[in-house]
Amino acid sequence: MASEVLARVIRGETVESIHRGHMIVLDGEGKTVASVGDPRTVTFFRSAAKPFQALPFITSGAADAFGYSEEEIALACASHSGEARHVRIAQLMLERCGLSESHLRCGSHLPFNEKEAERMLRSGEQPTQLHNNCSGKHAAMLAFAKHIDAELGSYESVDHPVQQAILKSVADFSEVPESDIALAIDGCAAPNFAISLEAMARSFINLIAPSKFDERTRTACGRIVSAMMKFPELIGGIQRLDTLLMQVAQGEILSKVGADGVWLCAVMPCEKWPAGLGIALKIEDGDDHRARPVVAVELLRQLGTVSDQHLAEISPMPIKNRRGDLVGCVEAVGVRL
């Protein structure tokens, strides 16, 4: 089945560009509540896999052995903006297990936060690996490696025990056999996982309602979900989609974007959906900033989980010219429950 048009970019009164994609909403029993395009489409989980990459760090006992805080667990699941507090927590995470920035293997890039990136450029400050949006995830991988006495210098290699445990975690939660998961290298040099959108949505259902798993895993899931929702400002940052959504949803949803147009969301168990919902969206062209936010907001609006008024603060997405005049907009289309 082909992708469907999910967003239109309109200049004046004329459609200039369109974004297509796939989407699925699963309920707690794994039943499809809504589906657009082909949710069997396989693509990379990217950063939306972070909760599952953080799980073995907790289930192995590493998090507790070193005494990691809830904020630090949140940052392990984050694609943070490199704001001062994000960098500080990432550094503390490394210090907590006796390591430093030089042990990271994620590479560096300027902060996603534009003001912070500009400030660093103006002051001649070079970005370090701590500014990498995945530094919390990598720090947790290192802590896990140290806790199990594994080699530290190759913790991001696909055959390293840390990455093997993570692959098992992704397989267990997505219910896709390890042998059916295609691997490739993510932007931060760690392995990433190609599975269907349906399997991604299932992972998020299993994360918020992990009844199929042993008690240690269930407890770890609860700690991850709780940390992410308690510290939305650590999961992304100022003006970032996950942060905005979780701030206005106040404990009703768990939101995690992935690069190249991926968005995962779980609606927590509530009256309407007693076992919650798992949502997976992929903008097929990889768009992160035009289609993804308006489609995510429109879907949540239709689900009625977050108040219209709160969502209106996030969307719509205006198109402005270089003088700041409003010249168009991006609108969601084709989202239907």
Place this chain on the structure above:
Amino acid sequence: MASEVLARVIRGETVESIHRGHMIVLDGEGKTVASVGDPRTVTFFRSAAKPFQALPFITSGAADAFGYSEEEIALACASHSGEARHVRIAQLMLERCGLSESHLRCGSHLPFNEKEAERMLRSGEQPTQLHNNCSGKHAAMLAFAKHIDAELGSYESVDHPVQQAILKSVADFSEVPESDIALAIDGCAAPNFAISLEAMARSFINLIAPSKFDERTRTACGRIVSAMMKFPELIGGIQRLDTLLMQVAQGEILSKVGADGVWLCAVMPCEKWPAGLGIALKIEDGDDHRARPVVAVELLRQLGTVSDQHLAEISPMPIKNRRGDLVGCVEAVGVRL
């Protein structure tokens, strides 16, 4: 007719994202040489309309009355990168007609050239309207307005004589009646034009082979085409698609990108195509940096107009992680003559 897949983004060995679009190649008689997707798709011409926005500046006699050079005519057709020479020429264009940066109505943005943008941020230098990629176009509009004694403060308004002359130019060359052209505001605050890709390709055929037009218009077309091909480094800048393509093609093609995934190209009359070719491409999702360059290069490769070796220097498009390791690529698909 629907768009077709034109590029695949591959991570490891798995397709992560796809880009769709429309494309048409017309020969000098207006016959379709190749077509992918639906070339009747209407979208905005964006900066690929710049040669037609510069035409009345020449045909009105403004360019000669003020003594504009060939480089300045090239910059009037440019989406430049805000490099030092671009900014200098834009300023000279304004001075030549007794005006200054403050007369521009295009707004400002940091240079497209990343090194220059970084340098300015580091030194605390604010971008001016001269750094706007459209400053040459706007300077030419102002010179034209001054030459015809029109009001200067609203030269970018859709009902201003300058913009009315430009609309007529776009209508004449695209062979679309003015009343059928939807208008909207471009990123630089000037009006822009929604027409079909087929009509855009026709415009470029008419630009390089303007036999239907009067002598003054034919001469102006020749000057624009010649200036753009003689100074490719002014049309875009370092590492920009138009500049790279025209540098390696050495007078065989005229290339002009437009924002939101638009690319127009004319193959100059040669043995194989005695009246030349007009090419129009739109990546439907507006992609400028992944699909557009690889599709443009693949099309030119198949046309055989530019040597494979030269094109290989421009494409393929690698996907690298933050450490600089090669982790994937973007490949053109579905381009066929």
